[in-house]
Amino acid sequence: xxxxxxxxxxxxxxxxxxxxxxxxxxxxxxxxxxxxxxxxxxxxxxxxxxxxxxxxxxxxxxxxxxxxxxxxxxxxxxxxxxxxxxxxxxxxxxxxxxxxxxxxxxxxxxxxxxxxxxxxxxxxxxxxxxxxxxxxxxxxxxxxxxxxxxxxxxxxxxxxxxxxxxxxxxxxxxxxxxxxxxxxxxxxxxxxxxxxxxxxxxxxxxxxxxxxxxxxxxxxxxxxxxxx
Ligand code: SAH
Numbered sequence: 001x002x003x004x005x006x007x008x009x010x011x012x013x014x015x016x017x018x019x020x021x022x023x024x025x026x027x028x029x030x031x032x033x034x035x036x037x038x039x040x041x042x043x044x045x046x047x048x049x050x051x052x053x054x055x056x057x058x059x060x061x062x063x064x065x066x067x068x069x070x071x072x073x074x075x076x077x078x079x080x081x082x083x084x085x086x087x088x089x090x091x092x093x094x095x096x097x098x099x100x101x102x103x104x105x106x107x108x109x110x111x112x113x114x115x116x117x118x119x120x121x122x123x124x125x126x127x128x129x130x131x132x133x134x135x136x137x138x139x140x141x142x143x144x145x146x147x148x149x150x151x152x153x154x155x156x157x158x159x160x161x162x163x164x165x166x167x168x169x170x171x172x173x174x175x176x177x178x179x180x181x182x183x184x185x186x187x188x189x190x191x192x193x194x195x196x197x198x199x200x201x202x203x204x205x206x207x208x209x210x211x212x213x214x215x216x217x218x219x220x221x222x223x224x225x226x227x228x
Contacts (some may be wrong), residue, residue, distance in 0.1 A: 001153055002031040003081065005074040006144055009049065011035035011114050013141045023152045030155045032106075033148075034074070041069040050114050051173075064118035067110065071125050074110040083108045083127050086140030086147070087116065090129030093147060095170035097130075101147075102154040104120070104185060109147070111140030167208035173226045175214045177207035 006014055014028060014035045027033060039047050043066075050060035074081060082106055091097070101107055110127060112119070122129065132143045153159055169176040180191040194206045216223045 001106075002037055002102065002104075002151070004033045004056040004148055005030065005036065005081075005106070005108045006033065006111065006141075007036045007038055007070045007074055008139075008141055008144075009038050009111070010111075010139070010141055011037045014145070016145055018145060018152065019180060023149060026152060026155065030157050036070055036074045038066060038070050041066050041073065052149070053115060059115035061115050062117040062121075064121040064124065067117055067121050068125060071108065071110065071121075074226040079108065080104075081106045081108050083110070083125060084147070085110045085112065085117065085122060085129050086110060086132070086143035087129040088134070089138050090131035090132050092134050093130055093150070095150070098147070098150040099154060102151045106201050107147075107151075109140075109144045111144050113139045125169045170222075173215075173222065174211040175219060175222070177210040177214070 015033055019027060022185060036050055042048050051062050079173050132146050137143060141153050184191055194202055
């Protein structure tokens with residue numbers, strides 16, 4: 001069972017959308033989720049989790065001592081699971097890393113808020129920073145949900161059709177070819193003739209060529225990486 005532990009100021013945000021559809025049906029069966037309210041690990045009367053940044057400047061910083069207690073509670077020292085901190089400064093999330101996570105025992109995921117977390121915590125608890133893209137969210141929760149959605153759908157038994165995990169965008173280093181379904185004519189547009197020809201070899205060649213064309217046109221960065 002893939003075990004996800006999420007540390008957040010807003011545990012009500014979980015499982016959220018992951019409680020629905022394929023991921024929701026698999027929750028408790030092939031993956032497990034526990035959430036830990038960071039505020040429960042504050043020790044003062046006001047349950048303080050943040051403080052002003054050393055050196056001045058705007059915003060607040062999440063306190064290392066409170067976060068360390070939350071992590072130690074959710075993930076003992078011998079926990080084999082990677083500890084992730086969702087962060088715009090992190091390593092960009094890729095399908096390759098998603099696959100790696102899905103093959104492992106789970107993940108401990110820290111969601112930041114405000115300006116982020118005290119830098120010392122990242123080293124002290126061996127956190128790997130992961131970014132879901134070059135934009136800034138108001139908190140790590142949506143980023144954690146994105147990461148978990150991508151992982152959970154790869155877990156055995158979650159998706160109906162095993163092949164649909166491997167033919168998709170990024171799995172082959174290419175964007176996926178276009179899809180069509182009935183009706184045969186939609187607003188005067190027809191399904192490409194090849195796809196209704198029944199000639200599976202030609203269909204495979206056409207899909208390959210379309211995937212390459214789309215990747216070249218839309219993602220020259222991916223195309224260059226393939227040496228295309
Ligand atoms: N001051 C920080 C941004 C803080 S945003 C900076 O400029 O780098 C608040 C929290 O949202 C972060 O601690 C992080 O957990 C989350 N977050 C924001 N953008 C994110 C992204 N692109 N990927 C993953 N997490 C993100």
